[in-house]
Amino acid sequence: xxxxxxxxxDPDFLPGTLExxxxxxxxxxxxxxxxxxxxxxxxxxxxxxxxxxSLYPALQRLLIDDYLEAEWGVSENNRRARFYRIxxxxxxxxxxxxxxxxxxLGAIARVMEAP
Amino acid sequence: xxxxxxxxYLISRRLDxxxxxxxxxxxxxxxxxxxxxxxxxxxxxxxxxxxxxxxxLALEDSRAQWNFAWLESLLLDVRFSWRSFRRAPMFxxxxxxxxxxxxxxxTTLFTIFNAYVLRPxxxxxxxxxxxxxxxxxxDTRYLFTAQELKDLRRQTNVFSDxxxxxxFSYLARVEGQGLWGEAVSxxxxxxxxxxxxxxxxxxxxxxxxxxxxxVMILSYSAWKDxxxxxxxxxxxxxxxxxxPFEIVGVTRPDFGGLNDVPTDFWVTLSSYRELVRxxxxxxxxxxxxxxxxxxxxxxxxxxxAKAALRVWSRQETADRPDAEQAIxxxxxxxxxxxxFTDDYVLRVFSPxxxxxxxxxxxxxxxxxxxxxxxxxxxxxxxGIRLSLGAGRLRLLRQLLTESLLLALPAAVVGFLVAQAxxxxxxxxxxxxxxxxxxxxxxxxxxxxxxxxxxxxxVAAGFCALLFGFVPAVQATRPGLMYxxxxxxxSDFRPARLRNGLVMGQVTVCVLLLICAxxxxxxxxxxxxxxxxxxxxxxxxxxxxxxLRATMAERLATEPGVETVAVAWxxxxxxxxxxxxxxxxxxxxxxxxxxxxxxxxxxxxxRIPVNRGRNFSIDEADAExxxxxxxxxxxxxxxxxxxxIGRTMRIEPDSEDPRSSKLPSYHVxxxxxLVSNVRSGSLISDAPDSPCxxxxxxxxxxxxxxxxLEVALEKSAPGAVEEIIPVQEAIxxxxxxxxxxxxxxxxxxxxxxxxxxxxIYGVMSxxxxxxxxxxGIRMALGATTADVTxxxxxxxxxxxxxxxxxxxxxxxxxxxxxASVLSPVIMLDTFDRLANAGAIGLVLLASAAAAYVPxxxxxxxxxxxxxxxx
Numbered sequence: 001x002x003x004x005x006x007x008x009x010d011p012d013f014l015p016g017t018l019e020x021x022x023x024x025x026x027x028x029x030x031x032x033x034x035x036x037x038x039x040x041x042x043x044x045x046x047x048x049x050x051x052x053x054s055l056y057p058a059l060q061r062l063l064i065d066d067y068l069e070a071e072w073g074v075s076e077n078n079r080r081a082r083f084y085r086i087x088x089x090x091x092x093x094x095x096x097x098x099x100x101x102x103x104x105l106g107a108i109a110r111v112m113e114a115p
Numbered sequence: 116x117x118x119x120x121x122x123x124y125l126i127s128r129r130l131d132x133x134x135x136x137x138x139x140x141x142x143x144x145x146x147x148x149x150x151x152x153x154x155x156x157x158x159x160x161x162x163x164x165x166x167x168x169x170x171x172l173a174l175e176d177s178r179a180q181w182n183f184a185w186l187e188s189l190l191l192d193v194r195f196s197w198r199s200f201r202r203a204p205m206f207x208x209x210x211x212x213x214x215x216x217x218x219x220x221x222t223t224l225f226t227i228f229n230a231y232v233l234r235p236x237x238x239x240x241x242x243x244x245x246x247x248x249x250x251x252x253x254d255t256r257y258l259f260t261a262q263e264l265k266d267l268r269r270q271t272n273v274f275s276d277x278x279x280x281x282x283f284s285y286l287a288r289v290e291g292q293g294l295w296g297e298a299v300s301x302x303x304x305x306x307x308x309x310x311x312x313x314x315x316x317x318x319x320x321x322x323x324x325x326x327x328x329x330v331m332i333l334s335y336s337a338w339k340d341x342x343x344x345x346x347x348x349x350x351x352x353x354x355x356x357x358x359p360f361e362i363v364g365v366t367r368p369d370f371g372g373l374n375d376v377p378t379d380f381w382v383t384l385s386s387y388r389e390l391v392r393x394x395x396x397x398x399x400x401x402x403x404x405x406x407x408x409x410x411x412x413x414x415x416x417x418x419x420a421k422a423a424l425r426v427w428s429r430q431e432t433a434d435r436p437d438a439e440q441a442i443x444x445x446x447x448x449x450x451x452x453x454x455f456t457d458d459y460v461l462r463v464f465s466p467x468x469x470x471x472x473x474x475x476x477x478x479x480x481x482x483x484x485x486x487x488x489x490x491x492x493x494x495x496x497x498g499i500r501l502s503l504g505a506g507r508l509r510l511l512r513q514l515l516t517e518s519l520l521l522a523l524p525a526a527v528v529g530f531l532v533a534q535a536x537x538x539x540x541x542x543x544x545x546x547x548x549x550x551x552x553x554x555x556x557x558x559x560x561x562x563x564x565x566x567x568x569x570x571x572x573v574a575a576g577f578c579a580l581l582f583g584f585v586p587a588v589q590a591t592r593p594g595l596m597y598x599x600x601x602x603x604x605s606d607f608r609p610a611r612l613r614n615g616l617v618m619g620q621v622t623v624c625v626l627l628l629i630c631a632x633x634x635x636x637x638x639x640x641x642x643x644x645x646x647x648x649x650x651x652x653x654x655x656x657x658x659x660x661x662l663r664a665t666m667a668e669r670l671a672t673e674p675g676v677e678t679v680a681v682a683w684x685x686x687x688x689x690x691x692x693x694x695x696x697x698x699x700x701x702x703x704x705x706x707x708x709x710x711x712x713x714x715x716x717x718x719x720x721r722i723p724v725n726r727g728r729n730f731s732i733d734e735a736d737a738e739x740x741x742x743x744x745x746x747x748x749x750x751x752x753x754x755x756x757x758x759i760g761r762t763m764r765i766e767p768d769s770e771d772p773r774s775s776k777l778p779s780y781h782v783x784x785x786x787x788l789v790s791n792v793r794s795g796s797l798i799s800d801a802p803d804s805p806c807x808x809x810x811x812x813x814x815x816x817x818x819x820x821x822x823l824e825v826a827l828e829k830s831a832p833g834a835v836e837e838i839i840p841v842q843e844a845i846x847x848x849x850x851x852x853x854x855x856x857x858x859x860x861x862x863x864x865x866x867x868x869x870x871x872x873x874i875y876g877v878m879s880x881x882x883x884x885x886x887x888x889x890g891i892r893m894a895l896g897a898t899t900a901d902v903t904x905x906x907x908x909x910x911x912x913x914x915x916x917x918x919x920x921x922x923x924x925x926x927x928x929x930x931x932x933a934s935v936l937s938p939v940i941m942l943d944t945f946d947r948l949a950n951a952g953a954i955g956l957v958l959l960a961s962a963a964a965a966y967v968p969x970x971x972x973x974x975x976x977x978x979x980x981x982x983x984x
Binding site: 032033034051052053056057060061064077079080081082 | 173
């Protein structure tokens with residue numbers, strides 16, 4: 001039996017959130033896998049630690065869907081690395097995701113803050 | 116997009132390495148980071164490993180994103196099925212053979228359907244070609260005068276281009292060969308974009324009154340078959356209706372005109388008009404009118420074109436008499452030989468589709484049966500897999516994959532069978548059709564194209580579902596209880612299903628055989644029909660009216676010619692016209708058939724003059740107002756009285772469109788009585804309908820062949836239009852029934868073979884399954900006859916149920932056929948011999964099929980069976 005495609009890599013995340021975070025990170029400029037994980041960890045104040053087990057499958061999905069492009073290059077430390085760059089479709093997707101995420105957050109906040 | 120990415124992944128495994136590399140780099144980066152934080156070399160490496168977690172799993176998961184999960188499992192299924200076929204090759208071969216044969220027959224039918232109905236002509240943009248007609252209160256007008264055609268071109272902007280044409284409604288003789296000709300306007304070839312493979316096509320300049328030389332272009336197949344592919348044919352002079360024409364070229368191989376009968380040659384409209392004007396060619400329609408086909412302008416919707424033409428045709432006919440004013444228009448596609456929406460398609464193809472489809476169904480039922488038997492044998496395997504937790508859906512998919520894998524080679528076999536049978540069928544047709552008609556028979560090219568490929572693949576897939584689905588569902592029915600007990604044989608439900616399938620097979624088989632029988636009977640009845648005249652050794656020669664007298668004289672002197680008679684309508688070739696007759700002293704008008712004949716006619720066809728006398732030479736020459744009438748006419752007009760010497764009044768029958776030649780007198784005297792004959796059509800003519808013969812002088816003739824043809828061609832080139840042995844004309848009436856019979860019996864016998872093997876299979880299986888029971892019965896004293904009886908009885912019950920259903924269906928089907936074919940019908944659907952014959956045959960075959968298994972049952976040794984228990 002084949003493995004079904006995984007869409008929810010981390011139970012702590014809402015479905016699709018990881019992809020959104022990656023897109024957001026890469027939208028500021030191209031980055032390699034390690035850089036993406038580091039960035040998310042630093043910005044979230046160590047709250048979001050992305051394991052390789054979720055990061056790389058998620059990157060593959062984004063590649064398949066044409067939201068990202070990958071290219072081998074040289075890192076700041078003169079190290080060979082695979083850099084990911086956001087595509088036009090990726091930007092559209094990010095905007096979309098952000099909108100529905102804001103909507104969801106707003107909804108949750110309204111429920112939580114109701115007297 | 117996604118699929119592209121994934122395919123690339125499947126093809127190149129480069130990505131695998133890249134992923135591994137990427138993860139390795141990631142790990143190094145983590146390590147470096149730790150290093151910076153002050154962790155020493157080897158420590159950092161272990162720590163990095165720890166933080167990374169399961170790298171292999173991460174790699175696996177990343178890789179899995181790229182795979183088609185289903186593709187992998189499909190490959191597994193294919194491999195598994197392949198192994199199971201290797202274990203049972205006979206099973207695989209018999210399935211492929213059975214389905215392949217039935218598919219092949221259906222593909223043959225589709226090839227023909229495709230060639231006539233689906234495949235567009237090899238011209239530029241065929242789907243924009245439309246023929247135009249307008250309807251008046253009286254009739255539909257397909258033909259237009261030159262003025263109307265010019266007006267249409269000038270005053271409407273519906274068509275980007277149009278051409279005018281006229282199909283020669285009969286065969287023209289060129290160089291002693293009967294060819295199908297078409298007259299077309301000069302722009303025909305340029306507008307259709309149909310080029311030449313030799314010489315040139317007809318050009319607009321050829322079609323002017325100023326053109327000095329009449330030109331002709333041959334079709335590629337006529338050039339090849341009738342002119343020996345002579346590469347120097349361009350420039351050759353040939354005679355058409357006695358006028359010289361120059362052959363200017365040969366069309367491309369794929370172009371044969373826009374008709375359902377491929378055209379052999381084309382001439383220009385202007386030279387055609389010239390032939391008509393010179394009286395060399397008689398047109399059925401008198402005036403100078405031609406059909407019109409146009410190419411719709413790009414972007415012009417059909418509805419708007421119709422609306423524009425409707426307005427135009429009203430305008431054009433506004434100042435004409437009421438009955439001639441256009442009230443509606445018709446535009447129909449000329450992209451294919453036969454329009455899909457044509458009535459003809461329904462009439463010809465629907466009975467064929469049903470009967471061919473039924474054979475395919477029977478074949479599927481047979482295979483289904485085999486698969487059910489096999490599934491029962493595999494019950495243990497499937498039971499174990501089910502109990503080990505295999506998903507039912509997954510098993511179903513695997514079994515269906517097996518069916519599909521069997522259907523694919525069957526499609527290949529079917530395609531090959533179809534190719535062979537098309538070729539064989541064509542050859543058979545050309546050798547069995549009456550020889551005179553074989554010469555003029557034309558069939559559109561039946562080469563397979565992508566539509567045929569697609570059909571055979573889709574049909575094979577459909578078959579796979581049909582024969583694979585039920586057995587697959589049946590086999591995977593969760594019977595965990597039985598499986599746990601290790602009992603894999605006590606489920607009887609498949610047997611019920613299999614019995615049902617066999618009953619269905621018997622039904623269809625009987626149905627097809629009864630139809631075959633009815634058709635055969637119809638053909639033999641037709642052939643044995645007493646026509647009342649002798650046609651052996653009578654040749655029909657159609658010559659120009661102006662040359663008739665000379666011809667007849669010339670023929671009479673030819674050695675080997677016994678008599679030369681003249682008839683206005685030749686028996687069985689032309690069909691007779693009708694006229695209204697009022698016997699003197701009576702007020703009732705009676706419709707009767709009539710023809711004009713010379714005195715030799717009655718001798719020629721050995722029609723005895725029973726009373727009175729034959730026409731005298733003088734009466735014939737003067738076309739005197741006398742008549743010889745058939746016995747039936749005499750009985751009808753003057754019952755119980757002597758008809759000789761009586762007179763009657765004749766009036767034209769306005770409802771008969773063919774009554775172009777009428778006697779110039781109104782009152783005629785009866786001078787003789789002849790026996791009743793059929794002479795119009797073998798099918799619809801009643802022998803006892805009244806028939807009148809009026810005298811006429813020399814004209815048509817009859818004769819011994821070859822020398823004659825040469826002699827005729829010498830004395831007046833192009834004068835002879837047709838020579839047909841009358842016997843062959845009669846044979847053409849029975850031919851369609853014969854063909855239908857052959858097709859039906861082919862299908863019927865194939866169905867019978869499949870049914871017999873189906874019954875055999877089910878009964879053998881049953882015997883194997885009941886061995887224990889039979890052994891006990893025999894131990895308790897049952898005789899061999901008892902045991903044989905059990906098996907035979909069961910098979911006869913199945914056959915009986917099928918027979919009953921089949922016979923009832925046959926009644927319904929032949930009723931339906933009769934209503935579809937109503938104008939020519941003479942099928943006796945209740946034909947006792949046909950019905951009884953078919954039922955008897957199937958009954959006998961079923962008994963024979965059950966006999967072998969029943970013998971096997973009788974040989975069961977009770978001691979051996981009981982020892983097993």
